[in-house]
Amino acid sequence: MLYQRSSALFAEAEQVIPGGVNSPVRAFKGVGGTPIFAKRAKGAYVFDEDGNRFVDYINSWGPMVLGHAFEPVITAITERAQLGTSFGMPTALETKIAQLAVSMVPNIDKIRFVNSGTEACMSAIRLARGYTKRDKIIKFAGCYHGHSDSFLIQAGSGASTFGTPNSPGVTQGTAKDTLLANYNDIESVQRLFEANKEEIAAIIIEPVAGNMGCVPPIDGFLNQLRAACDANGTLLIFDEVMTGFRLAKGGAQELYGIKADIVCFGKVIGGGLPVGAFAARNEIMNYLAPLGPVYQAGTLSGNPLAMAAGLAMLEALNNDTAVFDRLNEKTAYLENGIREVLEANNIVYTINRVGSMISVHFDSSPVVDFQTAKNGDNDIFKTFFHGLLREGVYIAPSAYETWFITDALTYEDLDFTIAAVNNVVKHF
Ligand SMILES: *Cc1c(COP(=O)(O)O)cnc(C)c1O
Secondary structure (H helix, E strand, O other): OOOHHHHHHHHHHHHHOHHHOOOHHHHOOOOOOOOOOEEEEEEOEEEEOOOOEEEEOOHHHOOOOOOEOOHHHHHHHHHHHOOOOOOOOOOHHHHHHHHHHHHHOOOOOEEEEEOOHHHHHHHHHHHHHHHHOOOEEEEEOOOOOOOOHHHOEEOOOOOOOEOEEOOOOOOHHHHOOEEEEOOOOHHHHHHHHHHOOOOEEEEEEOOOEOOOOOEOOOOOHHHHHHHHHHHHOOEEEEEOOOOEOOOEOOHHHHHHOOOOOEEEEOHHHHEOEOOEEEEEOHHHHOOEOOOOOEOOOOOOOOOHHHHHHHHHHHHHHHHOOOHHHHHHHHHHHHHHHHHHHHHHOOOOOEEEEEOOEEEEEOOOOOOOOHHHHOOOOHHHHHHHHHHHHHOOEEOOOOOOOOEEOOOOOOHHHHHHHHHHHHHHHOOO
């Protein structure tokens, strides 16, 4: 495939946008080469500026669970735009999507809309701190909760229980309030509780991790977290920005039957427009301004175009009772196909999958946390990534990402993808 126009557009972008991109992972740093510029997309396919077609497994990093340019969403946005694009006054539309979200997701009474997953997680943490009157939080290594300061933290050295900044610009003062635990390791959580008695406001977790590849919670882990939170007066925050409205109508809470205290959303809930949200039961949500003392706001929060897109998306997911089963079946079919191909070619691999989240790791040992996720062979991944591109299959340009499966994929597309994997790995 030729990427002449993409290369030229990237060179031009680099002059005026840092690294030529508005979000770093798009820059292909993890895989080498230069990014492909998207021109349009429809259903399961994305078309680039050079006219190449790809079967798309990025899908805007999750939102397009029903495929690109999904008609009801496009119609809703187009119609809504005629009525004005922002008011700074409440609209009936906001209540409508809030009612629907509250009806679909377990254990929430009220929901507040923001503009990104980052904002949702940042606000959820502030609310948890205000509500519990405690400062510290626990996060898990390898989980991503957006780019706000409290989350850009890595494990501290040696005996320290608190983290250190993993980006310049994040202060030590912020880092000392974020404690790092290991995913699927309840003892690492219990040690933090013991060393920080009555100081921990919240545990925040991706109930199925999707930002170190797909890493499912091991049996009982989420239950143990729930129990540890209850024993310590700590709130459990599920960051369902990736899993929400993807794994089930009610997200991971429904799938695993675990009750979270605060739930964060993003990605699918906006139908491809910039939307995030956080939600909880009344007691907690009423702590938020203007009802309560915890401040949180947004000029464009609940924007009518974004709410129209989100509402059309949630309605489609709510009305189609078979959609989550279909997504699961399609992804299972893809998983089995890729397994057969990798085995036939004697490739060392691990595949993790929950519903329509799946990741291929080039390492034979189980991937259960950030440490084991890092064991994967990145050189093989790079070759795999570029090989798939040549075959017309676009997966995320990083070994630490899930593939996002959309219901727009047909079984022919899946067979095409499995054949592409075979064409690539037979040369390994
Ligand atoms: C994508 C993501 C975020 C951040 O959302 P943005 O909209 O990119 O700010 C937060 N948490 C999880 C689990 C995510 O996957």
